[in-house]
Amino acid sequence: MRIVVYGQGYVGLVSAACLADWGNDVVGVEKQSGRVEMLRDGRTPFFEPGLDDIVTENLAAGRLRFSESVDQELEAADIVMIAVGTHDGHGGWQTQTILSCLYEVVPRMSAAATLVVRSTLPPSFVRNLSRLVADVRAQSSSPMIPVLINPEFTREGRAVHDFRSPDRIVLGVAHDPFERGLAQLRALYEPTHSPVVELAAIDASLSKLGANLFLATKISFANELAALCDLWGGDVDEVVAGMAHDARIGGQFLRAGIGFGGSCLPHQVSMTVQAACEAGVETPLLAATEQVNRHQRDVFVKHLVELSGGDVRGHRIALLGLTFKPNTDDLREAPSLTIADSLIRLGADVVAYDPMDRARYAATQIVPGLQVAPTLREALSGADAVGLITEWREFVQFDWSQAVDLMRGSVVVDGRNALDSRRLTAAGFTTRSFGRRIEPKTQEEPIVTPEQHAFSVGAASPSLAAGAVYARDTALEWEGTE
Numbered sequence: 001m002r003i004v005v006y007g008q009g010y011v012g013l014v015s016a017a018c019l020a021d022w023g024n025d026v027v028g029v030e031k032q033s034g035r036v037e038m039l040r041d042g043r044t045p046f047f048e049p050g051l052d053d054i055v056t057e058n059l060a061a062g063r064l065r066f067s068e069s070v071d072q073e074l075e076a077a078d079i080v081m082i083a084v085g086t087h088d089g090h091g092g093w094q095t096q097t098i099l100s101c102l103y104e105v106v107p108r109m110s111a112a113a114t115l116v117v118r119s120t121l122p123p124s125f126v127r128n129l130s131r132l133v134a135d136v137r138a139q140s141s142s143p144m145i146p147v148l149i150n151p152e153f154t155r156e157g158r159a160v161h162d163f164r165s166p167d168r169i170v171l172g173v174a175h176d177p178f179e180r181g182l183a184q185l186r187a188l189y190e191p192t193h194s195p196v197v198e199l200a201a202i203d204a205s206l207s208k209l210g211a212n213l214f215l216a217t218k219i220s221f222a223n224e225l226a227a228l229c230d231l232w233g234g235d236v237d238e239v240v241a242g243m244a245h246d247a248r249i250g251g252q253f254l255r256a257g258i259g260f261g262g263s264c265l266p267h268q269v270s271m272t273v274q275a276a277c278e279a280g281v282e283t284p285l286l287a288a289t290e291q292v293n294r295h296q297r298d299v300f301v302k303h304l305v306e307l308s309g310g311d312v313r314g315h316r317i318a319l320l321g322l323t324f325k326p327n328t329d330d331l332r333e334a335p336s337l338t339i340a341d342s343l344i345r346l347g348a349d350v351v352a353y354d355p356m357d358r359a360r361y362a363a364t365q366i367v368p369g370l371q372v373a374p375t376l377r378e379a380l381s382g383a384d385a386v387g388l389i390t391e392w393r394e395f396v397q398f399d400w401s402q403a404v405d406l407m408r409g410s411v412v413v414d415g416r417n418a419l420d421s422r423r424l425t426a427a428g429f430t431t432r433s434f435g436r437r438i439e440p441k442t443q444e445e446p447i448v449t450p451e452q453h454a455f456s457v458g459a460a461s462p463s464l465a466a467g468a469v470y471a472r473d474t475a476l477e478w479e480g481t482e
């Protein structure tokens with residue numbers, strides 16, 4: 001099929017590259033200056049495992065091209081996909097870009113083509129989409145075309161895998177009286193062999209929203225469960241392992257820590273709470289999801305301050321990881337930024353290291369006073385305390401016994417429950433994470449209270465085997481690209 005994809009951000013570029021890889025003839029359109037030149041050279045503007053190779057191979061094969069504007073390709077396209085951004089960068093929506101795009105593209109599409117919107121849209125926009133397209137077509141005396149929305153569920157760091165093998169394809173029909181658009185999209189996605197769910201456009205859009213809200217709520221639930229584990233001497237990893245065997249619950253997205261960041265989850269929760277509130281609808285569950293998420297960052301800072309003797313002024317604190325999760329260089333809504341800022345305001349000397357050069361540079365532009373180190377060792381060097389922010393493989397597989405000699409202090413706060421606290425303690429660190437049990441050193445000693453939280457585990461986890469399902473399901477995302 002001949003496909004034109006507008007917007008070459010995460011969603012558009014991954015879609016364009018993977019569709020070309022299936023043998024389609026694809027043109028990716030991008031207006032941001034400099035981006036098209038980069039893409040033509042086979043360089044992607046963000047880090048996404050596997051994507052560079054797919055772009056390079058399909059450019060070479062002539063199936064994928066990039067342009068700042070298209071004429072004949074647009075008129076000849078079977079499918080036109082819109083994947084332009086709809087975030088305003090401050091937690092709100094902006095629909096100006098997609099409106100300009102639709103006004104430019106819709107009048108020029110062939111009567112045989114289908115319009116597919118992949119951008120995440122405000123529900124009110126979805127409800128008006130078909131009428132908007134009909135008006136624009138009527139103004140140019142062109143017959144109406146099928147209009148569908150096709151929300152994406154791809155995770156950064158696993159986007160290629162998720163595009164090729166999604167759990168489901170959701171198609172939302174805004175206008176398609178003869179199912180011509182549906183037939184085209186069913187054929188387009190045949191290589192995935194994934195179930196196709198066909199819905200009304202508003203339901204498709206809300207199913208994307210619902211999925212993200214539910215995932216966010218699961219994470220905040222796990223974080224509140226972790227607080228209860230701290231209170232009652234439980235271990236959240238073990239508790240979740242016990243729950244995960246229940247097929248109704250599952251084990252994914254129940255990893256406690258500093259909470260969710262990224263371009264999607266925080267934005268969708270806060271926008272929904274705000275939009276519902278403006279309409280007079282109460283959403284206390286979602287408001288709590290957001291509140292718990294923000295609170296986790298404060299808890300992390302509190303752990304660092306407490307273990308540093310109640311005052312971090314003049315302390316060198318190494319933050320490991322800046323990106324909102326591993327395998328991406330994305331800093332959008334990354335917890336690292338607010339955490340670094342809070343620690344700097346408390347007088348700490350904060351040095352961060354992240355394996356992604358781009359993230360290191362960008363973070364210094366966002367957080368005043370933040371220093372970055374070019375290597376993990378340099379970040380650890382002379383540090384009084386360490387805070388793990390992102391569970392990059394490099395940090396989890398690091399031989400922490402080596403850090404003892406590099407660091408001045410011995411505090412490690414694990415914001416992702418990703419480090420082996422038993423090993424850390426054996427190496428001489430004082431460590432704290434979220435809702436993980438601090439077992440008594442001997443059988444005789446009483447179970448510790450949350451206040452006594454800063455010492456470590458004695459024996460190997462007895463229910464490690466029971467945790468296998470949980471461990472597999474939550475398998476730290478870096479394992480993730482197939």
Ligand code: UDX
Binds near residue numbers: 261
């Ligand atoms: C999310 C959705 O998962 C995806 O379906 C949608 O299309 C886009 O938004 P993404 O933003 O790439 O994907 O990241 P995701 O893997 O969902 O993680 C979001 C945040 O939650 C990260 O900061 C991650 O560290 C955190 N998280 C995830 C947890 O804190 N605990 C978990 O158990 C899982």
